[in-house]
Amino acid sequence: MNIFLRELKANLRSLVVWGGIVILFVSIGIAKFSAYEGNPEMLAILDQMPPGLLAAFNFDAFNLTTITGFFGVMFTYFALLLSISAAMWGSDIISKEERDRTVEFSLALPVPRGRLVTAKTLAATVNCIGLLIITWGVSLANVAKYHPDSQFYAFMSLCMLALFILQMIFLAVGVFLGCAMKHCKRSSSVAVSLLLGTYFLSVVSGLNKDLDFLKYFSPFRYFDPAMLLHESRIDVTFVWLSAGIIAVCMVGAYVSYSKRDLYI
């Protein structure tokens, strides 16, 4: 409990910074919507663009001139922001002890290493949930003036659920890298590179039907905002796949951390 609380306190500043980024992003993003709202000329411009490009940015599935459609397009960017923060928190919360050389203190305390990983992962999870709530709240506040319908709110809740699962995937990947990598200082940059890699994979896999199988390798394709909107459900296969990835990463994290030599 004491480790968990200390970590929460130590990470508060980082949550505030990320919260600021999200607030700025959402406010500017939704403010831009006023240019699209009920503007048929915008649709005409989009119609002239190559279909592959539109698919890459999710422009094809949504009607950008409605707030629901616009939010659907923004989902991708939320996903990127929230998962980058989760990956960084995950790797950092473990590796910072070695980076700052505090392991010689924190692991000489009478605590099993496993409990340390648990407490730290929980603290990072709270941070992720905090950022998700900020995202949700700021979005709600910003879309209110466009008087969205009830379908929008249902869609938004599903989006938040999908974002939460994405956060947890990348948090677990981050924790695993923080625990397992010998050069712990690099773990957060590796985590973010991996994340961007899978993001581009998701873009590539959307361009060509033959590459569709790649979607299993990119969590960004697990939760298609078009499906969230039109079918109002999350694909259960991918929920299981996500749970699997999280479980494997966490088991890997515990096993490798309890066996490793700490770098001092």
Next chain:
Amino acid sequence: MSIIEVDNLTKYYGKARGIIDISFSVDEGEIFGFVGPNGAGKSTTIRLFCSLIYPSGGTAKILGKDCFKHGPEIRREIGYLPSEVFYYDRMKVIDLLKYSASFYGKDCTKRLYELAEIMDLDLKRRIDDLSYGNKKKVGIVQGLLHQPELILLDEPTAGLDPLMQRNFFKLIREENEERGATVFFSSHILGEVQRMCGRVAIIKEGRIVKIEDMKTLQKDNYKKIRVTADDVDEKRFDVDGVRNLEKDNGAVSFFYVGDINVIMRIISEKEVSDVTIEEPTLEEIFMHYYE
């Protein structure tokens, strides 16, 4: 009862040597010195005791329990002062010490304040505002506040001013004599080991070259003898057991190993004006093992 039992403990970092085949044991209530230059493997040994790293071979037991299987249990009874201390920079000293105390399942508050008083530590400051020496003081208080049975000191005096060093040694002696704590004292400053320790192990390039009582180590070794006389003839002293015979400024000095009566007779054959016979310092013994 042995507090520490080490048997053929070996640690390689990849191909780099840490320690090789180290075996020794430390009894309850001892102050055991662990002496060697930088890079000999002193810190490696202590980090193995705390299971911060895992061995390549051999075993280490503390309080009869395997260090690597019962790490958390053992660490509850260990007070560890690393050679360089690093704490969470943004915490206040008092918060850090209370955080540390919260892991031991007992109330350490009284002892915490006592120790802070002895070490003259300002509890209200932030860790990152502290000088190196002050951080070391935090380390001393943090390592001792839970009244551990075994105190592991890794070059403890670096960064402490002479006054604080004196307080620190007094404190360690009290912990040892009044509470019966066992002390494992690693250092390359031989004077302090000589003052504090009953037994000492000398470690060289990862291997232990000698474990001996401090007294025996000094007694069985050579004596430093210096004879001053008018017109002294150094050739008289050139007998078995004499080394490093030198003459300077009307005096002869040499190292001697052997029957003390033999050399006494030679000295008293002629009139002398002064004689000094000294035990070697640990430093001199140490240099002998490192030649």
